[in-house]
Amino acid sequence: xxxxxxxxxxxxxxxxxxxxxxxxxxxxxxxxxxxxxxxxxxxxxxxxxxxxxxxxxxxxxxxxxxxxxxxxxxxxxxxxxxxxxxxxxxxxxxxxxxxxxxxxxxxxxxxxxxxxxxxxxxxxxxxxxxxxxxxxxxxxxxxxxxxxxxxxxxxxxxxxxxxxxxxxxxxxxxxxxxxxxxx
Amino acid sequence: xxxxxxxxxxxxxxxxxxxxxxxxxxxxxxxxxxxxxxxxxxxxxxxxxxxxxxxxxxxxxxxxxxxxxxxxxxxxxxxxxxxxxxxxxxxxxxxxxxxxxxxxxxxxxxxxxxxxxxxxxxxxxxxxxxxxxxxxxxxxxxxxxxxxxxxxxxxxxxxxxxxxxxxxxxxxxxxxxxxxxxx
DNA sequence: TGACATAAGTTCACTTTATCAACCCACTAA
DNA sequence: TTAGTGGGTTGATAAAGTGAACTTATGTCA
Numbered sequence: 232x233x234x235x236x237x238x239x240x241x242x243x244x245x246x247x248x249x250x251x252x253x254x255x256x257x258x259x260x261x262x263x264x265x266x267x268x269x270x271x272x273x274x275x276x277x278x279x280x281x282x283x284x285x286x287x288x289x290x291x292x293x294x295x296x297x298x299x300x301x302x303x304x305x306x307x308x309x310x311x312x313x314x315x316x317x318x319x320x321x322x323x324x325x326x327x328x329x330x331x332x333x334x335x336x337x338x339x340x341x342x343x344x345x346x347x348x349x350x351x352x353x354x355x356x357x358x359x360x361x362x363x364x365x366x367x368x369x370x371x372x373x374x375x376x377x378x379x380x381x382x383x384x385x386x387x388x389x390x391x392x393x394x395x396x397x398x399x400x401x402x403x404x405x406x407x408x409x410x411x412x413x414x
Numbered sequence: 415x416x417x418x419x420x421x422x423x424x425x426x427x428x429x430x431x432x433x434x435x436x437x438x439x440x441x442x443x444x445x446x447x448x449x450x451x452x453x454x455x456x457x458x459x460x461x462x463x464x465x466x467x468x469x470x471x472x473x474x475x476x477x478x479x480x481x482x483x484x485x486x487x488x489x490x491x492x493x494x495x496x497x498x499x500x501x502x503x504x505x506x507x508x509x510x511x512x513x514x515x516x517x518x519x520x521x522x523x524x525x526x527x528x529x530x531x532x533x534x535x536x537x538x539x540x541x542x543x544x545x546x547x548x549x550x551x552x553x554x555x556x557x558x559x560x561x562x563x564x565x566x567x568x569x570x571x572x573x574x575x576x577x578x579x580x581x582x583x584x585x586x587x588x589x590x591x592x593x594x595x596x597x
Numbered sequence: 598t599g600a601c602a603t604a605a606g607t608t609c610a611c612t613t614t615a616t617c618a619a620c621c622c623a624c625t626a627a
Numbered sequence: 628t629t630a631g632t633g634g635g636t637t638g639a640t641a642a643a644g645t646g647a648a649c650t651t652a653t654g655t656c657a
Contacts, residue, residue: 232433234436234512235502235504237506238506238512239502239503239505240502241510242509243502243505244429244432249419250419253417253419261634262633271616273617274615274637275614275616277635277636278615297623297625298623298624298633299633299634300634305543308509310543311505311508311543312505313546314531314542314543315498315502317532318501318532319419319422319426319498322494322495322498323418323419323420326494327469328421328553329421331552331553332551332552334418334550334553334554335417335554336548336549337546337548338547338548338549339537339539340539340544341536341539343534345535347534347541348497348532348533349530349533350533350538351524352528352529352531353522354526355533356524358500358520358522359493359494359496359497360488360493360494360496363500363520363521363522364520365440366519366527367517368515368516368517369514370517371518446603446605449605454644455645456605456646458643460605461644481603481604481605481654482604482605482652484604484606599657602654602655603652603655604651604653606650607649607651608649608650609647609648610645610646611644612643613644614643615640616639616641617640617641618637619636619637619639620636620637621634621636622634622635624633626631627628627629627631
C-alpha cells in the first residue's frame with residue numbers, strides 16, 4: 232500500500248514485533264532470552280526475527296563460533312524505531328495504564344523523568360492532531376490507502392464538517408522533493 | 415501482559431487499526447468510506463471499529479435518523495494517538511519510503527513542513543535510543559514481558575556489553591507515583 | 598407503483614496465520 | 628557417556644482474515 236504508515240506497520244506492526252524491539256532495546260540479545268521473556272512460541276520468534284533482519288531493522292551477528300551462536304541487535308533503523316516505541320508507551324500509560332501504575336518510566340540524559348512529546352523541530356511546538364496538517368507529498372498517488380489524500384487534499388473538501396486538510400494545500404512550501412532526514 | 419507498550423499494541427496494533435485511525439484523522443468518518451479507501455473486508459472493519467469503540471479510541475455517533483446512519487470519530491484518546499502515527503510515518507518515510515518519495519508531508523501550525531521529533535519536555539532535547547533510559551516504575555512486576563525489567567533493572571547487569579540500564583536505577587528521582595500526564 | 602440506489606452492516610465458505618508442544622542438531626562440560 | 632545449552636524445525640490444531648453475496652431500512656427517480 233502506498234502510504235508511509237502502512238509501510239511502517241508492515242515492518243513493525245506484526246503481533247510481537249514491537250515487544251521484540253523493546254526487549255532488544257533493553258539489552259536482551261539472544262534467542263532464548265527473547266523467547267523466555269515474551270513467552271512467544273519459538274517458531275514464531277524465528278519468523279519475526281527473520282522478517283526484521285530482512286527489513287534491516289535487526290542484525291543477526293555470530294558472537295561465538297564452535298558452536299555458532301547468534302546475537303540479535305538493533306541496526307540504526309532499529310534504533311530509530313525506539314522513539315516511536317516511547318510515544319506508544321506514553322499513550323499506553325495515559326490511556327491504558329496497567330493496574331498499579333506504569334511498569335516503566337523514562338529518564339532523559341538531562342536527568343529528568345519525562346513523558347515523551349512529539350514536536351516540530353523548527354519551532355519546538357507540540358505536534359498533535361490540532362496543530363498538524365498532512366498534505367500530499369511527491370509520492371502521492373491514487374489507490375487503496377491514498378484515495379483519502381487524493382480526495383480531501385485535492386482542495387474540494389466536500390463540505391464535511393471537520394475537514395482539517397483541504398484549505399491548507401495552498402500553504403505548502405515549495406521544494407517538496409525530499410523530507411528532512413534529521414540527525 | 416504487564417507493559418504499557420503491550421497495552422498500547424493490544425489496542426492499536428491490530429492489522430488495520432493504524433490505517434483506520436489515520437483515515438479518521440484525515441477526515442473520513444463513514445463506514446463505506448473507510449471500507450472503500452482501505453480495501454479492507456467489511457466484516458473485519460466492523461470488528462475493528464467495535465474494538466476501537468470499546469477501547470474508547472473511537473466514538474460511533476448517529477449523524478442522521480430515518481434511516482439511522484453512523485459516523486465514526488476520534489475521541490480524545492484517539493486524537494492522542496495521532497502523534498504516534500506521525501512518528502511511525504516519519505520512520506516509514508526514512509527507512510521504507512515508497513517509490514517516488516513520501517506520499518504525504520506534515521505541516522505544523524507554525525507554517526513549516528517538518529519531520530516530527532520526539533523530545534523531552536523538560537530540556538527540549540531529543541529522546542532517542544541514545545539519550546533515554548527506562549527504569550522500573552511503580553507498576554513494575556515480574557512475568558512475561560517484564561522479566562526483562564526485573565533482571566537488568568535490578569542493577570546486577572550481568573556484564574552484557576551494552577546494558578544501558580543497570581547503572582542508572584539509582585538516579586531515578588523520588589515520587590514515582592504517577593507519570594506526568596502532560597497536556 | 599415499481600425499480601434502483603445508499604449506508605451500514607451480516608453471513609458464510611475459504612484461506613492464511615498463529616500457537617503449542619515436541620523434536621533435532623552441534624557442540625560443551627563433567 | 629551422559630546430560631545440558633543454544634538455536635532452531637516440524638506438524639497438528641486453533642484463531643483470524645478475505646471476498647462475495649445477502650439483509651434491512653429508507654429515499655429517489657420516472
